[in-house]
Amino acid sequence: MAHDAIALRNGITHIVWDWNGTLLDDNHANLAALNQVCAEFGREPVELEYWRSVFRRPLLACYQELFGRPLADEEWERLNRTYDRHYSSLLPSCRLADGALEVLAAWRQRGRTQSLLSMASHRHLVPIITERGLTGHFTRVDGRRFDSVHDSKAEHLVDHLTAQDIDPATVVLIGDIDDDARAAREAGAHAILVATGLMSRERLEATGHPVAGSAAEAVAMIAD
Template sequence: MTSLATRVPRHIVWDWNGTLLSDNHAVVEAVNVVCTAFERDHIDIDEWRSLFGRPLQKCYERLLRRSLDEQDWARIDVLYHNAYRDLLHSCRLADGVPNLLADWAGTGRSQSLLSMWFHDELVPLVSSMGLDGYFSRVDGLREDLGGGSKAEHLVRHMDALELDPRDVVLIGDVLDDAHAAQRAGTDCVLLTTGVMSRTALEEAGCPVVDSISEALARIDGRTG
């Protein structure tokens, strides 16, 4: 991975859920729908952060304290995503968005969006929030079942934009973002605003900050 201390990125690949979109409450409520269906007590964001990890099926096995077969996992996927969709209307943009996106664009540098949310739903959602004009490309998950790795998606995303990985930084909120960046040869800055604790995020060895404004400052070398 390149060093933010010696090379200033020209392009940001933004994550969506937990990064540009503040959706922790919707995530936890959707997880609790799964808990109800599997007769498990409800949890809060702190407990979900203590359990969250990849692969997601193993994460849910820890949550539900049982092994899950293919039928169970398909059921969980439907329960979670249907509940989350019902709550999307209550989610807001992260603090400073879209002004911070406009500030970055104003420097003549580019940005794009890569999410593991379903592509056919992501594109109109981003447009409805007035953000589509800031991104040179928006990519979401094109498979029917969620929960896979982000690394291959990031490589395809950058290839489509003809980006040099050394000019790119990924801003996300989970270790999967850092792992994807490492495999793709890009930098990464992680936010504590999502579903993983700072302690877990720091395992990645990349900068961990508490807000998008701090992430942008770190990219431009304005903080330590």
């Protein structure tokens, strides 16, 4: 991984940030919403470390494994409504990750650019970023604008970079799950994963990409 980190120092001028679990410290809200879903669907509550050991995309397959059975379309829709309702009620309690604001400002001061790409709904994400006064840090803010077949960030990342006319080779995506690494690989970009979100460090390290303990540590890997 040290070799990968050194390689990242050459030619990286743009960061694509993930939001949940990367810039936003929202594990407690995610877990509370998950356990509300578990209660509604007759499953015992789960601990965060367990969820970090099994969470993955596609989300439908992940939840079907959690419940040990298939989910009908109407159940999946109800699950998402329940989750979103309870997560949204806890969102005001979610703070930015430690040092995130300073890291965003420092990267801009270095004369480089950054944008935000999240798998959260675009119409829900944009007001949150605006309300928190973060819009000025980013050249573009995109949430999930469409549902992809594979429920992956890959197609969204391609569109995100194309819209900005950015060469993927100059980009590092900083995110908190293995799908971020997958998206970067498919788009031709680099990736650094942070062990602060919904996937354990061991699972992140298994991707072969550099893993950091914080957003600040991730940016230090690509700093001059």
